[in-house]
Amino acid sequence: MSTTQLVVEHLSKTYTIRGAEVQIIADLTFDVTAGEIVAIVGPSGIGKTTLLKCLTGLQSISSGTAEIHGKPIDGPPEEMALVFQEYTRSLMPWLTVEKNVRLPLRHLRLPAGEADARVASALASVGLDQSADRFPWQLSGGMQQRVAIARALAYRPEVLVMDEPFASVDAQTRFELEDLCLKIRDEFGMTILLVTHDIDEAVYLSDRVVVLGHRPAVVTRSIDIELPAPRDQITTRALPEFAELRTEIFELIRAGAITTAPSAAA
Ligand SMILES: Nc1ncnc2c1ncn2[C@@H]1O[C@H](COP(=O)(O)OP(=O)(O)OP(=O)(O)O)[C@@H](O)[C@H]1O
Numbered sequence: 001m002s003t004t005q006l007v008v009e010h011l012s013k014t015y016t017i018r019g020a021e022v023q024i025i026a027d028l029t030f031d032v033t034a035g036e037i038v039a040i041v042g043p044s045g046i047g048k049t050t051l052l053k054c055l056t057g058l059q060s061i062s063s064g065t066a067e068i069h070g071k072p073i074d075g076p077p078e079e080m081a082l083v084f085q086e087y088t089r090s091l092m093p094w095l096t097v098e099k100n101v102r103l104p105l106r107h108l109r110l111p112a113g114e115a116d117a118r119v120a121s122a123l124a125s126v127g128l129d130q131s132a133d134r135f136p137w138q139l140s141g142g143m144q145q146r147v148a149i150a151r152a153l154a155y156r157p158e159v160l161v162m163d164e165p166f167a168s169v170d171a172q173t174r175f176e177l178e179d180l181c182l183k184i185r186d187e188f189g190m191t192i193l194l195v196t197h198d199i200d201e202a203v204y205l206s207d208r209v210v211v212l213g214h215r216p217a218v219v220t221r222s223i224d225i226e227l228p229a230p231r232d233q234i235t236t237r238a239l240p241e242f243a244e245l246r247t248e249i250f251e252l253i254r255a256g257a258i259t260t261a262p263s264a265a266a
Pocket residue numbers: 015016017024042043044045046047048049050051262
């Protein structure tokens with residue numbers, strides 16, 4: 001039976017910019033089921049990162065609600081872990097890979113041996129078990145992003161939230177990291193919520209794509225991606241349905257493009 005995990009109702013967000021109230025997000029309503037991969041897409045500057053910040057408690061919600069398992073989100077929920085695009089800024093360069101992955105476990109007060117087991121298993125899941133003693137700056141960009149993902153995995157969140165996680169790596173590494181996401185979801189039953197600019201990535205990875213558009217932002221469409229599983233970088237992307245979904249989403253994003261600069265709320 002599917003369980004609704006995250007419920008967003010009439011969420012709006014207003015920033016104060018140069019003394020004026022500017023509404024960025026207007027009245028967003030959607031939910032996420034446990035174990036789903038949901039991609040949020042939309043034109044640049046629409047408010048995708050702002051939405052993730054509201055859902056992860058890093059920014060306050062101006063009105064409406066976001067709840068995880070029925071609990072209002074009003075600070076970083078312990079059920080979530082976040083992976084950002086900028087892995088160079090999220091990893092501690094003076095700590096080894098192993099110590100970076102262990103870092104968020106400190107406050108969980110795990111029984112002896114449990115932290116070691118989680119770190120070892122997370123590093124093995126991302127294929128970095130041989131690199132535990134190296135430092136982030138000794139690794140490639142793709143490997144560093146794997147460390148950031150391993151750190152989130154070791155924490156065992158129910159929901160993994162990622163903001164353009166693969167934007168800074170080369171195309172081949174990007175495909176590998178996308179497949180790693182699918183593997184993580186299958187292995188750990190984790191829910192994944194990600195923002196991406198890459199429409200093909202959104203279609204390839206997701207069970208559902210939520211398209212944001214207009215200013216202030218609304219959900220212009222929530223599209224179920226019913227492509228067959230298991231997904232495969234070559235055969236899935238070659239399917240006619242894949243091309244149809246890509247075109248549909250591209251047109252929705254174009255139609256929802258922001259045509260005016262942010263302006264003060266009425
Ligand atoms: N802390 C803040 N204070 C004031 N305005 C902000 C703040 N953060 C973002 N904004 C503004 O909110 C709008 C949405 O920004 P946001 O980064 O959420 O968009 P985005 O869709 O993630 O953009 P992109 O696709 O380019 O990364 C932009 O106009 C941005 O300048």
